[in-house]
C-alpha cells in the first residue's frame with residue numbers, strides 16, 4: 001500500500017483583521033506561506049507593515065473606551081466561553097489547517113494543540129468574573145482598597161511552533177482581564193490565527209477588541225513592539241529577538257513579558273525505570289520535530305547506564321515514522337521552514353567539528369513524491385557531547401538530542417545549570433529525595449519529574465535567566481494583563497492634621 005500524498009489545491013487567501021473587518025494591507029502587499037511537507041504555497045496572506053500596525057493600534061485604543069470597557073465581567077467571560085465552543089466545533093478542520101501550515105503531525109494538532117487551545121479559552125473565561133481587588137488593613141480612620149484594572153492595549157507577537165496554541169495563551173488572559181489586543185502571528189504560520197479571527201467575529205466580540213496582523217518580524221513586529229500607542233508587549237520567540245523587543249519597549253517604558261529559548265536538561269539516573277525514561281527522552285526532543293522552547297535537548301545520562309540507555313534510545317528513535325504529517329500514523333513531520341532545516345543541518349557539522357559522535361540520524365530522510373521537497377529531518381542523537389560544546393549550549397530547535405554523561409548528583413546540578421537559559425528541566429529517577437532536591441536546585445521555570453512536556457491552562461509556564469520573564473497560564477498570567485490601583489478614603493471626616501493648624 002502506498003502512503004497517501006498531500007494534494008495541492010489553489011492557495012488559500014487571507015486578509016488582515018482590523019477593527020472587526022477583514023481588509024487588505026495598506027500597501028496591497030501579500031506574502032506566501034508554504035506547506036512545509038511539500039514546499040508548495042499553502043496560503044497567500046496580506047502583509048501588514050507599519051501603516052497597518054498604526055491602524056490596528058488605533059482600533060484597539062478606541063475599543064478600550066467603547067462597549068468592551070463597559071461590558072460586565074460575566075459577559076466578557078461568556079464571550080470567551082463561546083469562542084472556546086466555536087473552536088471546539090471546528091477543531092478537526094483547524095487541526096488540518098495547522099498541520100498544513102506548520103507541518104506538525106495531524107495527531108499532534110488534533111490531540112494536543114487544539115484541545116490546549118479550547119482549554120485555555122475555557123479556563124480564562126472562568127477567570128473574567130474572579131479578578132478582584134483587596135481591602136488593606138491600614139491604620140486610623142482610613143479605608144484603603146485596590147482595583148485590579150486592565151493594562152490597556154496589548155501587542156502580542158507569537159512564534160510558529162504552536163501557532164494557534166500560542167495565540168490562545170496570549171489572547172485568553174488578556175481578554176479575560178478586559179484588555180484589547182493587536183496580535184502578530186509568525187510569518188511562517190499565519191493561517192490558524194486568521195481562522196480564529198473569523199470565530200472571534202462570529203462570537204460577537206466588539207470591533208477592535210482583537211486585531212490580527214500577519215507580517216514579517218523586522219517590519220510589522222518591530223513596528224508593533226516600538227509603538228508608543230501600546231501599553232504592553234508580550235513576546236514568545238528567540239532570545240535574540242526578545243532582547244530587541246525589550247530594548248524597543250524601554251523607549252516608551254512599555255510593560256514587557258518574554259517567553260524565550262531554552263536548552264533544557266533532561267536527566268536520566270541509573271535508578272530510573274529505563275523504559276519510561278527512554279520514552280521520556282523521546283517526548284522531550286522529538287515532539288513537534290524538536291521545535292519546542294522547553295525541549296529536553298541536553299540529555300544527561302548517568303555514566304553507569306550510558307550503554308544500555310543509549311542502545312535503547314537509538315533503537316526507538318530510528319523506528320519513529322517520519323513522513324506525511326496528514327497521515328494519522330506519522331510521528332514526525334517536516335521542520336517548519338527551509339531556514340530551520342538548514343540551521344539543523346549546520347549543527348550536524350558543528351557537532352562533528354567539536355568531536356561529538358553522530359550516534360543516530362543526522363540526515364534528511366528519503367521520502368517519495370511531493371514529500372521530496374519537504375523540510376524533513378531524521379530523529380538525531382549526538383553522543384560524546386560535553387556541556388561546553390556549542391551543541392550543548394545553543395538552541396538547535398530540531399529533533400536533535402545532545403547526550404552528556406555525569407557521575408553524581410553534584411556534578412549533574414552544576415552542569416545542568418551551566419547554561420544561559422532556564423526554561424525547563426526533567427528528571428527520571430525512583431528516588432523521591434533526589435528528585436525534589438533537583439527540582440529545588442535547578443534554575444528553571446518548570447520541572448518535570450518522571451514525565452515531560454506536561455502543560456495545563458491552570459499551571460504557570462515561563463523562564464528563569466535568559467529564557468525570559470513573566471508567567472503565562474494559570475492565575476499568574478493575569479498579573480501580566482492587569483495593573484493595581486490603590487484607593488484611599490478618609491472615614492474620619494476631619495481635615496488633614498498636618499497643615500491644618
Ligand code: NAI
Pocket residue numbers: 157158159160161184185186187215216217218220221222223225236237238239241242244245259260261262292293340343395396397
Ligand atoms: P523569531 O524570534 O525571529 O520569531 C518569533 C516571532 O518574532 C515571529 O512572529 C517573528 O515575526 C517575530 N520577530 C522577528 N524579528 C522581530 C523583530 N525584530 N521585532 C519584532 N518581532 C520580530 O524566531 P525565528 O527567526 O522564527 O527562529 C529562530 C530561532 O528562534 C529558532 O531556531 C529557535 O531557536 C528560536 N525560537 C524559539 C521559540 C520559542 O518558542 N521560544 C519559537 C520560535 C523560534
Ligand code: MG
Pocket residue numbers: 217238241
Ligand atoms: Mg528571526
